Amino acid sequence: MLSPEQKKIFCEEGALNEDIHARLILDLDRIAQVAGIPRHFIWTGLCNTCGHPKEIDYVWHFRQWRHKEIGGVAYTGQKFRPSIPARMSAIAGTLIRNFVDARVKMLDDVLTGDDSGSSPTALLIPDFCLKGSRIPKNGTVMTGILFSRFNQGLQTVVHVEDMDHLETCFGQSVRQHITDHFFRIKDHSYDPDAQS
Numbered sequence: 001m002l003s004p005e006q007k008k009i010f011c012e013e014g015a016l017n018e019d020i021h022a023r024l025i026l027d028l029d030r031i032a033q034v035a036g037i038p039r040h041f042i043w044t045g046l047c048n049t050c051g052h053p054k055e056i057d058y059v060w061h062f063r064q065w066r067h068k069e070i071g072g073v074a075y076t077g078q079k080f081r082p083s084i085p086a087r088m089s090a091i092a093g094t095l096i097r098n099f100v101d102a103r104v105k106m107l108d109d110v111l112t113g114d115d116s117g118s119s120p121t122a123l124l125i126p127d128f129c130l131k132g133s134r135i136p137k138n139g140t141v142m143t144g145i146l147f148s149r150f151n152q153g154l155q156t157v158v159h160v161e162d163m164d165h166l167e168t169c170f171g172q173s174v175r176q177h178i179t180d181h182f183f184r185i186k187d188h189s190y191d192p193d194a195q196s
Contacts, residue, residue, distance in 0.1 A: 014043030015097060024097070031096060036104040041093030049082050049090035054185055059094050062122070066153030071146075072122075073157045074178045077187035078131070084159045088124040091157065095122050110145065111138050119154055128158035129166045139170050146174060150181060158182075 016025060024031060024042070032039035041049075046059055058065070058073055065072075075084055088104050095102035102122035105113070110125060127133070136142060149156050160166045160178065167175040178184075 015045045015094075016043045021097065035092050035096055035102060037089040037092050041089045042096055044090070044093065046090055046094040050087050052185055054183055055087065055091065058183060059091055062095060062098070062100065062155070065155060069181055070155075070183065071150040071177070071181040072155045072183075074182040074184045075157075075159045075186075076161070076163060076184050078161050079187045085126045088126050088157060088159075092122065092124055107136065107142070111136060111141055119149065119152065122155045122157065123149065124157040126159050129160045129162075129169050131161040131165055133165075133169070135169045143170055143174055146177065150177070156182075 018025075028039050028042060032042060035042075046056060050056065050059075055073070075087070080087065085104070092102040092104050100122055101120040102124065103120040104124045104126065107125055107127050110123070146156060158178070163175055163179075166178070
């Protein structure tokens with residue numbers, strides 16, 4: 001049962017419904033910690049942070065993308081306001097609110113972390129390939145993770161500041177995969193090349 005304070009914060013002022021989300025609200029701190037996001041993104045509406053129509057469309061139709069050979073979203077470029085971590089947290093929070101296992105993780109954590117074999121339905125990586133970043137020693141591991149997630153119908157959201165640097169870090173096959181199977185959002189403008 002929710003307290004009156006929980007009802008006010010989460011249900012009256014946010015995007016949660018007491019009847020539908022009671023268990024989520026009661027375990028909010030743990031769920032937000034596992035997801036790697038500030039907890040307020042779970043009860044805050046997506047449009048408060050993400051205003052691009054393709055972001056909203058992606059989340060709205062999230063469950064259908066696996067059947068359309070879409071592997072996720074690639075934010076390309078450097079000038080995003082709100083920031084990429086905030087946008088990815090908002091997407092993850094909205095997906096969690098809709099009972100999707102979504103997690104925001106930094107690239108090093110994805111490459112070195114042990115989640116006991118767990119593969120979230122949505123994996124969001126805000127520092128996937130940033131300009132000037134070092135070439136990962138185990139970049140082939142990420143290539144394998146990216147292709148494996150796609151083959152399993154799992155979604156991945158990445159930030160790639162520069163597609164040429166992506167190719168340098170992960171190879172031409174990863175660049176082609178993202179071009180062919182990811183929606184691309186560039187500095188607030190949708191890039192239709194990736195849409196099949």
